[in-house]
Amino acid sequence: MTSTDPVSLTADLVRCASVTPADEGALDVLHDLLSGAGFDCAWADRGGIRNLFARWGPKGHARTFGFNGHTDVVPVGDEAAWTKPPFGAEIHDGVLYGRGATDMKSGVAAFAAAAVDLVTLSPPDGAVILAITGDEEGDATDGTTALLAHMEDMGERMDVCLVGEPTCPDTMGEMIKIGRRGSMSAWIRVIGTQGHAAYPHRALNPLPAMMRLMDRLASHQLDQGTEHFDPSTLAVVTVDTGNPATNVIPAECRATVNIRFNDTHSGASLTTWIEQEIARIEAEFGVRTELKVKISGESFLTPPGALSTRVADAIKAELGVTPVLSTSGGTSDARFVKDHCPVVEFGLVGRSMHQVDEHVEIAHIRQLKAVYGRILADYFA
Helix, strand or coil: CCCCCHHHHHHHHHCCCCECCCCCCHHHHHHHHHHHCCCEEEECCECCECEEEEEECCCCCCCEEEEEEECCECCCCCHHHCCCCCCCCCEECCEEECCCHHHHHHHHHHHHHHHHHHHHHCCCCCEEEEEEECCCCCCCCCCHHHHHHHHHHHCCCCCEEEECCCCECCCCCCEEECEECEEEEEEEEEECECEECCCHHHCECHHHHHHHHHHHHHHCCCCCCCCCCCCCEEEEEEEECCCCCCCEECCEEEEEEEEEECCCCCHHHHHHHHHHHHHHHHHHHCCEEEEEEEEEECCEECCCCHHHHHHHHHHHHHHCCCCEEECCCCCCCHHHHCCCCCEEECCCECCCCCCCCCEEEHHHHHHHHHHHHHHHHHHHC
């Protein structure tokens, strides 16, 4: 029996224009491959999103290794700026081009190919689970969370999980993610009283209040970092009045901030801090305010241990690289998996993800499959 080619599988997936929330057949490609290799496959669709659950081996086995990933991609953007068709999966000089080539159809192809080879060429004493969603690049409300809910309902469980997101900044194998910062956004509306700019005493200008609030939030040092995390950051991403006139004091001003926070904080504690700062502004300026907060994910850490060591050893063996353990970057679906089982992330070099002419080196796809294959072989040895 021949091994599964992760490059052709990547190309098949890239040709599916699966811009969130569309699937366009991407998960069907994986369903056909996995079911043909003896995986029990089930759909865990929710909210119009397709999600694929696949298990090989006994349900509830004490050794169950899981992979998690996504087949949805971000929009193409200006297609005229692409030099290669965004869903053509064209290969030129050892590089495969297309939206999702890096983030993360090649990662899904690599772990699917490694899992198929394991169960067909050297069946293990244990179980392998693949949980693949079509809702990671969007709101992520009906993707991996739906898969985890399906698993709970069906009595399925992973003992450990590896998420195949791109984790390497520049060099293949250089970084494993063992956690992620939390992420939250806050929308703030400051309400005053509109008036003529020549008679400011007859108005209540919301702009000075908003500017003072933004300065206090942005200049405040949230923390100095922790053992495994960089310092938390707050970014003011927009301040708007929608006022085209030069002689009118506006009635309101709106602003949005985004916070990436480490394990010093929680979304709730940061919300309380923002509310306290807003209360100070209301008292000082006499304005009214409205606040809306969305917590996209809390910070989490899988402490260095057996799982990260196993992944690092496989990278060293296959690539000759000793990876660093990091919590940098944005959010991923690992923030959901961490409530189910220990989870780490390892995948490709992510330099071109979300960019025009997104691409992946063919050699890197094969290397990634080899690393995943070694991780599985070592886990079940």
